[in-house]
Amino acid sequence: MIQIHPRAVPQRAAAALMDAGIHPLLARLYAARGIARSSDLDTSLKALLPPQALTGTAEAAQLLADAIEAGARMVIVADYDCDGATACAVGVRALRAFGADVHYLVPDRVTLGYGLTPAMVEIAARLEPDVLITVDNGIASVEGIAAARAHGMATIITDHHLPGDVLPDADVIVNPNQPGCDFPSKALAGVGAMFYTMLALRAELRERGAFAGGQEPNLADLLDLVALGTVADVVKLDHNNRILVAQGLQRMRAGRMQPGIRALFAAAGREPARANTFDLGFAVGPRLNAAGRLSDMSLGIECLITDDPGRALNIAQELDKLNRERRSIEAGMQEEAALRLEGFDPGASASIALFEPDWHQGVIGIVAGRIKEKLHRPTIAFARGNDGELKGSGRSIAGLHLRDALDLVTKQHPDLIVRFGGHAMAAGLTIREADFDRFSSVFEEVVAGLVEPAALQRRIETDGALEAGYLSLESARLLEKEIWGQGFPAPVFDDVFRVERQRILKDRHLKLELGKQGARYDAIQFNFADGAPDTIRAAYRLSINEYNGVSNVQLMLEHFEAA
Template identity: 45%
Template sequence: MTLRIVRREAGQLQSPGLSAALHPVLQRIYLARGVRSAAELDISLARLLPVGTLEGIPAAVDLLLQHRSGGRVLVIGDFDADGATSTAMMVRALSSWGFAAVDFLVPNRFEFGYGLTPEIVALAATRSPTLIVTVDNGISSAAGVAEARSRGIDVLITDHHLPGARLPDANVIVNPNLAGSSFGSRSLAGVGVAFYVLAAVKRRLDEAQLTAAGAAHPAQFLDLVALGTVADVVPLDANNRVLVAQGLRRIRAGRCVPGIRALLELAARGHEHLTEADLAFGVAPRLNAAGRIDDMTVGIQCLLADSDEAARLLAARLDQLNEERRAIEARMQIEALAAVRRLRDPGPHALERSGVCLYDESWHQGVVGLVASRVKDRVRRPVIAFALAGEALLRGSARSVPGIHIRDVLDSIAARHPELISKFGGHAMAAGLTLERAKLDTFARAFDQEVARWTGHAGADAIETDGELAVREIALETAQALRAGGPWGQAFPEPSFDGTFTIRSARVVGERHVKMWVEVAHSGRAFDAIAFNHIDAHCEPVLPEGPMQLVYRLDVNEYQGERRLQLLVDHLLPLGQTRD
């Protein structure tokens, strides 16, 4: 596949609605993302969509308050970072607000699988809850909800995943993606939905003068909201940008839970200049490792720890699990890329398949999503990686490319071939599914055919950039302005640029990364640069040299108190690469 560089267009050089004091590069970046006024950049809490506009909130508050005094509330979360932050926040908030009994339970993915299954309800029932509150799951758990209701347990679902044709018969459902919802954002993460519910609970308690002095304010949980939102890679629309920005501010000020502080210490990320990237690449992988390799209970306990000492002990366990995850992932990635090479037909020619399915009986269930993501980045088309889930079942994790809605792809397959998929769920860019092992080959063909129907709408071969920078703009000042202009993320992408550079020197560092000294063509100006994960672990390293087209981001490299500019190189392309 020949990659194309597609430059985002600002549409206009400046906007009267944006401040003239903005760095000119940052102004161009905002314009290219459709921002036309300063109000759109307002990240104050006052800009959040009103709590009462999310459907189901009043009924959810009523249900929760019914169980405040004499009930037992059991929070059931997902086993990823979004689920862990949602669970910890719900437990912390309700406990602070006078709920008599609050506990949590998170399914072990290897024993119970995803969501509120009948089996996890049976386990939950041993704790005698009067109310189950799901966070970041539940919308596809019709059987589990029915089991809970049959046992006389009330159920409140808070979720953000896309619903199927049949909704669970829960007492109350809060989900911005329900059909007919008029809420102004469908991009809330699970932790965002839970935050809205809790904000409404606190308001009702305050109105009734039922909160004690010193009770937590919902804003105190924005550190958890920011972490869960960033980790789940949901689109950073205006509402989510407020949530993330406010959470980052709290963490920078040192006002975060001890668990986040301990994880930042282990990741060697200072909190004073924290960015969303520090959460995404420093904290989230360590937290997610618990759910991938062991049990997310330890991750939630870390976020619930009230002392730095307790948090550090739990964070150390998470760090150990993350090292195990990295070793497993490295092996699986080598095997997956080897499998992709075998799919090329014939020899070195382009991969013929539109959608790729990969499976090895030795692969780890908790890591297939990471492998699917890595391979997707390499082949630039949708990938599903499968692992065994018992003797006869496979669990798959799917990752997609822009323009191909992976959950809709699975939905179409389920409609055309109702016998193939046992269950599935997810979003536009990521999904999970279960199917019988014997049906994998048939499913792989159906997946390839269905993705092919979408290919004309996809931009899998496109690399979006914000164009070239003038040599004078490649500067520490610009990098600092862009960092301050965030948060950046899905649907509000971090600024990236392209340009012609000459590679003056290159060397391998850390086995897979390439450290370079690059010179802007015909300028005499050279810069420090690094390309992460550029070297294939199973191949003899081939270092870049001479003139090349680079796609890169500007970064502030902080070392021993000194700040320097560094280019983060995402792509090294031959000169003359197609550009739109």
Template identity: 55%
Template sequence: MDKVIRRREPGESTELQATGLHPILSRVYRGRGVAEAAELELDLARLIPPTQLTHADTAASLLADSLERGERILVVGDYDADGATSTALALTALREFGAAEVTYLVPNRFEYGYGLSRQIVELALRGDKPDLIITVDNGISSIDGVAACREAGVKTLITDHHLAGSELPNADVIVNPNQPGCDFPSKNLAGVGVIFYIMLALRAELRKRDWFDQRKEPNLGRLTDLVSLGTVADVVPLDQNNRILVAAGLQRIRTGHARAGILALLEVAGRNLHSVVASDLGFAVGPRINAAGRLDDISVGIECLLQQEQAGARRLAAELHQKNQDRRLIEQDMQDQALAFLDSLPLAEEGVPVAMTLYQGDWHQGVIGILASRIKDRLHRPTIAFANGDAGEIKGSARSIAGIHIRDILDAVATRHPGMILKFGGHAMAAGLTIPADAYEAFNAAFVAEVERHAEDVHLQAVIESDGELQRDDFDLTLAEVLRYAGPWGQHFPEPVFDGEFRIVHQRLVGEKHLKLVLSPAGSAQLIDAIAFNIDLDTWPDETVQDVRLAYRLDVNEFRGRKSVQLMVDYIEALQS
């Protein structure tokens, strides 16, 4: 689908312009709503304090009591990178605090599904009965699971960041910045950020109890590598508080002080440790951990993050790398099938519907989320991909576009059509659901109708937000490096993108589906390298095209110790000659 390039309107800020920032960087920051220099200060001392997170102090008291009593603690996690990092962080911190016994359990998505269900509680009770269950990155919708814990005499601490439903579980304590009544200034904490905050509160509580008179007090700053990874991988908005957390973790990684598992995953992904940025966590490390949960068992990812020795971490990182390779093959096959189906639809004559659902029984449950994301990107429409679940049920993974809150859409469908959706949950941009298999056609109609009700003011053509045009002197290695490390960049604080017209000097295909270019800016003899990944092979390379308009990122290419400017092309459009 064609895209529209729209230039941002940078706000005015005499304060930013007076800081001595590069004019381009100042323009980029102002285009993201930054007005004051203080918003760019990312020292950990500027974190919103844990005292402002509702019930964090109560959770700290519950945990401190548990530590003092030597109770058995069970952490129940989730099967994605946020859940894995949350689980690893909880175990690491509690063990360093001196917990007598702390273990973890993560539901296998194919056997038990998501969250603290009754089945998971029953599984947890088969061994040594835990005295306290802590959920990380889940639990806000676990009404029945928490009830089962109460029946068994097990205390529950729910830590989550997902949106709450109309009813909250009857847990001993709930910590969630998105629960009703919580006034925490940042609603964008990932699950790993929530449990990190609780560990900060626990440390403060243990200090009051003179807990560290007899043992070493742990440095919780050493956990920020996990917080950084989970936050970026979960694609939560990078407000200033999250940027502080991510920046702290990246600094540990770049200086080689990260845990062995993260270093091993970066190594197997071929990333330069000392120049790691947030996108490396999002596109290299996160997917390899997620692959374990998508195809098999996320515990492989958790164990990799818990490794103390590099040898063990490298062995598990290699296993995760192979799972990611397998995931890619499965996903590509599913995507080919989905695109073939789309190509068979009369979309050119009838137009693309405002929302899309796809279902094939033999699709892999663990990969339908990625498939939905790929189709959403292609069509710029809210998309749900379904695969067979348990007997008589199908499971769907939904991805949305700006302006369409997908969880609210599902809530509205469930309200208008009771019984059509068996269960659902998620965020504005991503959600999961289960429906009866025989309700698929009816659900599709209801879903599309509900999106239509909300799509009137939504831009249904993909838009690329640009930070404007660069002049010939701006294609500079110094500026490229300044922009690279001026983030961390991510969701709602995107990496700078520029646009402009160029003449193609040379073009060739590399790596089967990537277009390598040598370009010259319009009206200039300057030569610049560029690369466009995953191009449309039906269109490119095209030797008849001389002039193009690009949306691109100014990046640093490192090859054999030599650095040079390279454009990372996000969008390429042939211009009429």
């Protein structure tokens, strides 16, 4: 059963925001999300946390500046997701603007797996780098960093994932989550860590007089990349991340973006002039991610670093094709998962672990996420890897820190997990195929011991009822422009409506006309083909439905129940 639970609104905070000139609807929404002062809504660059506050940036800047002055060769080793691709693009574009000799590599998901492995170092060594830089990976690469140092490479880790008990012996580590780092924004994405490193490097080069004879590179021009990677990686949008995202979106809306970002918007059929976080997370990001899931993320990185609009568009169209293929593969895997879970009893299980021999490694994370959303259980989906191993990708619910759960599994059964890493809400791991059943059982025991029973009850947090005057196109457009995402959720309202009309669209979606106090509203619930009772309590989002050039407000139903 799903509970609809309105958020509490601190009235004093809401009043203070309104006194500061914030729109009354936004003031209420912000206050419910912990905003107490208008300064917390300042998304100007002057409000950004300074680079020197992030441990390791100064040391990385000195090492990189020395390398640039010496004409040393640098190689960036990226991750194969959107965060890793954008972080790599930020590094390549910034370092080249600073005059560096920089190249990049990204591991093949299937043959090499995640991160800076010793095998990846051997591939990098063919480029004869003096400096090896990781982006969005490296904090768990103890053996990989050791291999790089054995080759005589200087090593810089830029990452944001949680560290293990032992840190790699790199020359410099830039990671807000490393021990001893007091950087206030622990939610910085991998692309954010690289952007901060480049800000520190520019300051170091400025101090050395590197720009005395010419114009200093404007790193703010890379904020479209930072915004995309931050939103796509679903990190918490704390104040600092909201600044990075807001600044990136501001540039996109003004038409100032990389050719590759513009091309991805075109491939997705979205307008950059109206860019919002939904576009980045559900339209642009998935197309870029498709390269790492089904092909080679080098394709995505090339899209982001080329200055040729024609080439960018060609690559974006290829990425769009890969994304359609990914959707087809995902649909088949979802059907298989649904069959496996027929008769699933939520009361009898605190977790879900699934494996099918023909599942695609690049899509298991999406499948895990869909199952988690549907059944509200921490879910890990596995696909067959190499040498008798399974690659798993997990998604969690609020109330269970997934990486900590896997860490506890490892402490209790040291031989069970080959390797793992991740965050509170998402993690990856490798196990032996022969151990799948044993892992499923142990994982269930660990989750059941860690999670509170209340956390296993799915509930939709809402912003309560929306006054009739705000059920309008104007309000929908107002909300569309704001920065919403993980940890700062988009508004969901709830109210009681009379169902005036209803019909099923394409055998899949429920289209309704709802009535309240003499007014009628169009509404839709996607992927829901059952009928609604005469009166419902609905949790919904305000959206804009555009058809034949006409825009109307539409209620996007998240859930409804008889009222």
